[in-house]
Amino acid sequence: MLDFILRYWVQELFALIIAMITWMVRSIHKKKDEYDVLREGILALLHDRLYQSCSFFIEQGFCTIEDRNNLEYLYTPYKALGGNGTGESLYKKCLELPITADRNKEKEE
Numbered sequence: 001m002l003d004f005i006l007r008y009w010v011q012e013l014f015a016l017i018i019a020m021i022t023w024m025v026r027s028i029h030k031k032k033d034e035y036d037v038l039r040e041g042i043l044a045l046l047h048d049r050l051y052q053s054c055s056f057f058i059e060q061g062f063c064t065i066e067d068r069n070n071l072e073y074l075y076t077p078y079k080a081l082g083g084n085g086t087g088e089s090l091y092k093k094c095l096e097l098p099i100t101a102d103r104n105k106e107k108e109e
Contacts, residue, residue: 039081046078047087054090062100 053071057063063071075083075091 043081046074050074050078050087054094057094057097062098063094064100
């Protein structure tokens with residue numbers, strides 16, 4: 001009886017273990033691929049928002065403190081995710097813009 005178990009059931013047990021390990025590795029690989037795609041998508045969205053905002057403020061010629069805080073809020077994760085120099089250069093240009101206390105006052109003048 002022990003010989004029967006060793007001969008057949010141990011092989012089946014090892015086959016089952018290998019199948020489970022293979023399934024886990026494939027599952028982890030699939031999740032990593034999904035994570036990479038989501039990461040790139042978030043980076044693209046942050047870049048787009050940063051580009052649009054900075055372009056608007058540069059064209060406008062000034063920023064409010066709230067605008068700068070918003071830009072910093074966008075720029076920090078953008079840079080942490082490995083954002084390129086385009087967003088960084090636009091962000092730095094916006095930091096050089098004059099600060100105004102109220103956006104409505106600048107529009108009236």
